[in-house]
Amino acid sequence: MSIASAPPPKSVPAAIGRRTTAALRLTNLRKTFGDLTAVADVSLEVAPGEIFGLLGPNGAGKSTTMMIACGVLPADAGTVELDGEPFSPQRRDLRRKLGVVPQELAIYPELTARQNLRFFGKLYGLRGADLDARIADALDRTGLTNRADDRAEHYSGGMKRRLNFGCALLHRPTVLILDEPTVGVDPQSRTHLLTSVKDVAAEGTAVIYASHYMEEVEEICDRVAVVDAGRVLARGTIPDLLAPLESVLRLHVRPPDSDRDGERLLPAAFAPLFDRDLQADGIVVFALPRSRLSGGGAGGAQTLSGVLAPVLEQIRDAGGQLEAVHTDEPNLERLFLELTGHTLRD
Numbered sequence: 001m002s003i004a005s006a007p008p009p010k011s012v013p014a015a016i017g018r019r020t021t022a023a024l025r026l027t028n029l030r031k032t033f034g035d036l037t038a039v040a041d042v043s044l045e046v047a048p049g050e051i052f053g054l055l056g057p058n059g060a061g062k063s064t065t066m067m068i069a070c071g072v073l074p075a076d077a078g079t080v081e082l083d084g085e086p087f088s089p090q091r092r093d094l095r096r097k098l099g100v101v102p103q104e105l106a107i108y109p110e111l112t113a114r115q116n117l118r119f120f121g122k123l124y125g126l127r128g129a130d131l132d133a134r135i136a137d138a139l140d141r142t143g144l145t146n147r148a149d150d151r152a153e154h155y156s157g158g159m160k161r162r163l164n165f166g167c168a169l170l171h172r173p174t175v176l177i178l179d180e181p182t183v184g185v186d187p188q189s190r191t192h193l194l195t196s197v198k199d200v201a202a203e204g205t206a207v208i209y210a211s212h213y214m215e216e217v218e219e220i221c222d223r224v225a226v227v228d229a230g231r232v233l234a235r236g237t238i239p240d241l242l243a244p245l246e247s248v249l250r251l252h253v254r255p256p257d258s259d260r261d262g263e264r265l266l267p268a269a270f271a272p273l274f275d276r277d278l279q280a281d282g283i284v285v286f287a288l289p290r291s292r293l294s295g296g297g298a299g300g301a302q303t304l305s306g307v308l309a310p311v312l313e314q315i316r317d318a319g320g321q322l323e324a325v326h327t328d329e330p331n332l333e334r335l336f337l338e339l340t341g342h343t344l345r346d
């Protein structure tokens, strides 16, 4: 894992050098639109069979990165390598190794699912029995076999997204680029899509998956790059990224009028373990990071129950009222907040 503070390293990330054959390798990509820097410096690599998440809020530069990766947009600087070869839009042979599911639907509404798949299959040079077999496989994977001969315009949003996905993997790409493929889909289609993505990766396809849905990225991605303002802020496996974060227990206490700052609510022996924060609504929040429990020193380890029992007793005896107990567990949203100072949904 690497958590970089700005400015990020210009050099190629260490993880890249370790892999011999990345299916997709982006190195120091940069893209500006007039005065706006959409992608400041993005480097990453995706191995065969890996699902790599690009996690960032709206406007972070995910789509621009994806569009450069698939040759739709030229980069101002940086390189794209596909299967070990330098990639440019002119390399039609290499383009066939890519499957792309753009954020906007790229299917023909007036055609049926089968006709859409046939159209895209032919674009990729598939013909005859092979094309028929792959269409049947794509319909099966996307759960659209029963509706194969209905026009796509009559499908639900989720079914259209599934068809969009099916069209991108018909030619069995080496690298599958997915740009927020679950936007606006119902939970059933979402689950179906995520399972299909995992299946495709298990067959050896390298998948790069852009999303601002933390839960999806946590669910399916092997590694993640956290991006904001066109930069990679952190990159690694999810356990490695979350390791520096710890779970924090928070006690929300309404203090008595005689002790509005809550200074006397905790027993003196345990008060140093807690951070105290007085909220605008008068509630005092006592935060206990778990790591502070393990260092019991000569007096022995302090367990959660060993600390909480006397603390809660003192709060009650001192006239405080326990209003709520929360636990903040490490997750990508918290990591993002710590790295950027704002949330993924800002």
Ligand SMILES: Nc1ncnc2c1ncn2[C@@H]1O[C@H](COP(=O)(O)OP(=O)(O)OP(=O)(O)O)[C@@H](O)[C@H]1O
Pocket (backbone or CB within 6 Å): 033, 036, 037, 038, 056, 057, 058, 059, 060, 061, 062, 063, 064, 065, 103, 212
């Ligand atoms: N063709 C363009 N012309 C001008 N600005 C653009 C263009 N494409 C993207 N941008 C800007 O570049 C920045 C990054 O956009 P991008 O679409 O790559 O972000 P994103 O992370 O994919 O966000 P979203 O999830 O909303 O798609 C944004 O500020 C966006 O407005």
